[in-house]
Amino acid sequence: MRRSHRWASVLPVLAALLVLPGCIQVGGTLSGDLVACKEGDDGTPSNGVVLMAQAVPTASWVPCLEGMPLGWHFSDMDVDRGSARFWLDSDRDGLRAIEIRLTESCSTSRATEIPSDRPEMRRLERVSQVTPMYIGRRYYLFDGGCITVVFRLSGENRGEPLAVATQGLGAVPRDDLRAMVHEDSDGRLDLDPPTTGEGGR
Amino acid sequence: MASLPQAPPGPGRSIPVPRPAPPAIARVRSRRRPSGEPPPLPRALAASGKFWLGLSGVVLVMWAVVVVTGTVTVFDVADTRVLQAISELRSPGLTPVMEALGVLATAKAIHVLWLSNLILLVIVRRWRHLFVWVGVGLLVANLGAFLALALQRPRPYEVEIIGGWSGFSMPSLPMTVLAAFLVSTVYALIPSGTWRTRGKWAVAGLLVITAASRLYLAQDHPTGILAGVVLGVAAPLAAFRMLTPNAVYPVRYSRARPAHLDVSGERGEAIIRALHDQLGVLATDVAPFGLAGSGGSTPLKITVKSADPSGPEESYIFGKLYAATHVRSDRWYKLGRTLLYGRLEDEKPFHTVRRLVQYEDYILRLFSDAGLPVPHPLGIVEITPEREYLLVTEFIAGAKEAGDAEVDDSIIDQGLSIVRRMWDIGMAHRDIKPANLLVRDGTLFLIDSAFAEVRPSPWRQAVDLANMLLVLALRTDAERVYRRARLQFSDEEIAEAFAATRGLTMPSQLRRMLRQQGRNLHADFLRLLPYRLPPVRIQRWTWRRAGLTLVTLVSAVIVAAITVTILGSPL
Numbered sequence: 001m002r003r004s005h006r007w008a009s010v011l012p013v014l015a016a017l018l019v020l021p022g023c024i025q026v027g028g029t030l031s032g033d034l035v036a037c038k039e040g041d042d043g044t045p046s047n048g049v050v051l052m053a054q055a056v057p058t059a060s061w062v063p064c065l066e067g068m069p070l071g072w073h074f075s076d077m078d079v080d081r082g083s084a085r086f087w088l089d090s091d092r093d094g095l096r097a098i099e100i101r102l103t104e105s106c107s108t109s110r111a112t113e114i115p116s117d118r119p120e121m122r123r124l125e126r127v128s129q130v131t132p133m134y135i136g137r138r139y140y141l142f143d144g145g146c147i148t149v150v151f152r153l154s155g156e157n158r159g160e161p162l163a164v165a166t167q168g169l170g171a172v173p174r175d176d177l178r179a180m181v182h183e184d185s186d187g188r189l190d191l192d193p194p195t196t197g198e199g200g201r
Numbered sequence: 202m203a204s205l206p207q208a209p210p211g212p213g214r215s216i217p218v219p220r221p222a223p224p225a226i227a228r229v230r231s232r233r234r235p236s237g238e239p240p241p242l243p244r245a246l247a248a249s250g251k252f253w254l255g256l257s258g259v260v261l262v263m264w265a266v267v268v269v270t271g272t273v274t275v276f277d278v279a280d281t282r283v284l285q286a287i288s289e290l291r292s293p294g295l296t297p298v299m300e301a302l303g304v305l306a307t308a309k310a311i312h313v314l315w316l317s318n319l320i321l322l323v324i325v326r327r328w329r330h331l332f333v334w335v336g337v338g339l340l341v342a343n344l345g346a347f348l349a350l351a352l353q354r355p356r357p358y359e360v361e362i363i364g365g366w367s368g369f370s371m372p373s374l375p376m377t378v379l380a381a382f383l384v385s386t387v388y389a390l391i392p393s394g395t396w397r398t399r400g401k402w403a404v405a406g407l408l409v410i411t412a413a414s415r416l417y418l419a420q421d422h423p424t425g426i427l428a429g430v431v432l433g434v435a436a437p438l439a440a441f442r443m444l445t446p447n448a449v450y451p452v453r454y455s456r457a458r459p460a461h462l463d464v465s466g467e468r469g470e471a472i473i474r475a476l477h478d479q480l481g482v483l484a485t486d487v488a489p490f491g492l493a494g495s496g497g498s499t500p501l502k503i504t505v506k507s508a509d510p511s512g513p514e515e516s517y518i519f520g521k522l523y524a525a526t527h528v529r530s531d532r533w534y535k536l537g538r539t540l541l542y543g544r545l546e547d548e549k550p551f552h553t554v555r556r557l558v559q560y561e562d563y564i565l566r567l568f569s570d571a572g573l574p575v576p577h578p579l580g581i582v583e584i585t586p587e588r589e590y591l592l593v594t595e596f597i598a599g600a601k602e603a604g605d606a607e608v609d610d611s612i613i614d615q616g617l618s619i620v621r622r623m624w625d626i627g628m629a630h631r632d633i634k635p636a637n638l639l640v641r642d643g644t645l646f647l648i649d650s651a652f653a654e655v656r657p658s659p660w661r662q663a664v665d666l667a668n669m670l671l672v673l674a675l676r677t678d679a680e681r682v683y684r685r686a687r688l689q690f691s692d693e694e695i696a697e698a699f700a701a702t703r704g705l706t707m708p709s710q711l712r713r714m715l716r717q718q719g720r721n722l723h724a725d726f727l728r729l730l731p732y733r734l735p736p737v738r739i740q741r742w743t744w745r746r747a748g749l750t751l752v753t754l755v756s757a758v759i760v761a762a763i764t765v766t767i768l769g770s771p772l
Contacts, residue, residue, distance in 0.1 A: 034350075034353070046353070047353040047354070047355055047369070048353065050355045051353075051355045051356065051368075051369060054355055054356045054362070078367075078368075079367065079368055080365070080366065080367045080368075081362065081364075081365050081366050081367075181358060184274060185274045185277060185278060185358075186274065188274070188278050189274075189277060189278060189281055189358045189359055190358060190359045191358055191359070192358075192359070193359055193360050193361040194359075
């Protein structure tokens with residue numbers, strides 16, 4: 001997670017002091033599988049996607065990773081109550097070149113709506129800066145949520161990262177996640193609490 | 202100065218001084234510790250430490266079993282049913298109360314707990330506890346985060362989560378870190394005994410309250426909280442019990458120097474038992490002695506049974522208790538001296554406390570064999586293998602420090618003879634100061650040979666002479682001491698001594714006493730000399746010193762960077 005990342009940078013030195021080299025490698029398990037749209041033999045979304053769904057209980061779609069071209073790596077993930085984010089690093093466009101956010105809503109002021117590449121989602125684009133870095137945002141709006149793709153690209157070729165955001169980034173319907181949890185628990189559990197209003201404040 | 206008697210050129214003569222025999226002490230047959238028997242002061246985890254570590258092992262094994270067998274659903278269902286039952290209790294009035302009760306597990310509260318502990322430990326200069334605290338904090342926080350990422354358990358299903366959360370849920374990271382920090386606080390800041398026991402109960406209460414709050418708000422699974430608390434308690438418990446055992450590193454709030462170990466209680470009993478078993482000495486009491494003059498060990502006055510039928514029933518022996526902390530102090534001390542003085546003090550530190558105590562015992566025996574008036578060595582006693590040793594010698598009872606004692610020509614001659622003899626046998630004491638020169642019944646004794654060196658640099662030997670002259674002149678005057686010195690040393694040797702000695706090369710106690718007396722004895726001696734030699738340059742730069750200085754500076758920067766980083770929130 002993001003907060004532990006800073007600590008992880010200190011850890012090697014202190015682990016050496018504690019004669020514990022190799023015992024701990026925070027972030028060592030971070031890979032694209034954490035937010036994969038299809039994981040394992042049964043091709044179900046990973047638990048990271050379920051966690052993102054729990055972060056924004058209203059979201060009808062949850063972002064995930066379909067796959068990444070060479071030169072792109074999953075960087076980090078930060079999921080809290082109310083929002084979820086993950087980042088992608090690029091060999092050419094820099095660290096955290098792309099950030100994917102899931103929130104209940106987002107501000108799309110000064111963004112232009114263009115034809116969407118995803119059914120059931122509206123797509124908007126906003127370019128803030130072109131040189132020396134490309135800084136821009138892409139919004140996917142849908143029922144109960146918003147996926148924001150933030151670009152901070154330092155490379156020359158902007159086409160590839162924009163394509164990564166289109167083709168590599170996927171989205172899983174919340175209903176699929178509900179079905180998966182229900183099936184995995186042999187029908188005993190549901191992803192979301194009942195909507196009858198019970199159990200609230 | 203031509204009227205003063207002059208020592209012949211070449212090696213001077215040392216005036217032999219008869220050494221009084223040490224007082225007789227009762228001895229019994231020593232006993233060899235059989236294989237398998239614990240040392241006098243063993244280190245132990247204690248039953249509760251083993252219990253919590255065992256419980257951690259159970260948690261780890263259960264995780265492995267769940268991952269391998271894919272039976273996480275069983276736990277998910279059980280946890281969900283518990284949380285659903287608890288959520289039935291939710292009410293608009295109770296929810297704010299439960300939110301308030303869970304405040305300790307918030308990132309801000311944990312950050313405050315972290316910083317306040319670090320600051321308090323720095324203020325009370327409890328460095329070892331501080332390092333263990335930081336180590337445990339980093340270890341637990343990172344291990345918890347690593348396990349959560351590895352296990353990837355989502356938040357509770359089918360129940361509305363009404364509190365804040367972050368990341369995966371197994372183990373509950375806030376509960377893991379909170380438990381670790383609270384237990385660390387108890388072990389680092391509360392003295393053992395009744396208060397620490399109360400502290401443990403308070404910690405248990407706080408953890409139960411926080412856990413209840415998190416379950417009410419459905420932030421964590423019950424099993425996640427349980428696993429987090431087990432890991433969070435076990436890690437600091439094991440670390441503090443193994444690395445800062447009460448007997449060795451007691452938590453106390455007194456003005457005692459950190460270098461001085463507490464010899465009451467368990468350690469005191471261990472010393473008495475070890476003296477009996479290893480040296481056959483019947484000790485009845487162990488008490489700190491002359492702590493003010495010692496920074497590198499814990500000096501002890503040990504009461505023992507006397508063997509003199511006509512005298513008192515009790516006698517005394519002297520002990521210097523060395524621990525691993527003293528080895529570290531010695532290392533820093535030598536690094537500091539090398540950085541300050543360079544090549545002339547280029548010496549290697551000791552790596553183990555056993556080597557340190559063996560060295561001092563060896564030096565003491567060397568001095569003793571050479572006829573120098575040092576306390577008779579009685580041997581080394583092992584308290585905890587490789588961690589604590591006691592160097593035992595004769596106790597110079599009824600003696601006064603040279604700075605307070607009556608100093609006559611005989612004492613002056615004896616002091617100068619000591620230096621001459623050390624020169625003859627190729628040694629330097631390197632810590633000639635009033636506290637290390639004792640006078641009793643007209644006899645001068647030299648004590649504390651910890652810093653002595655075999656085949657030292659000529660500069661170091663010259664410094665010994667100058668410091669001896671200055672100490673002897675404290676209670677007399679420079680002219681009288683100089684007059685006696687010329688009987689054993691040539692003008693050239695004395696001139697060299699004062700050319701080599703100034704400022705930092707004098708022990709701090711000697712410098713302090715000179716300042717208190719308001720006399721510039723150094724200048725007085727220089728005025729008495731028929732000629733002066735150019736001052737010996739102390740600051741010598743070598744590649745080693747330059748490298749060490751660079752490494753020290755880089756290390757300081759790294760430590761500063763780490764310090765700044767770890768001041769951030771551990772969550």
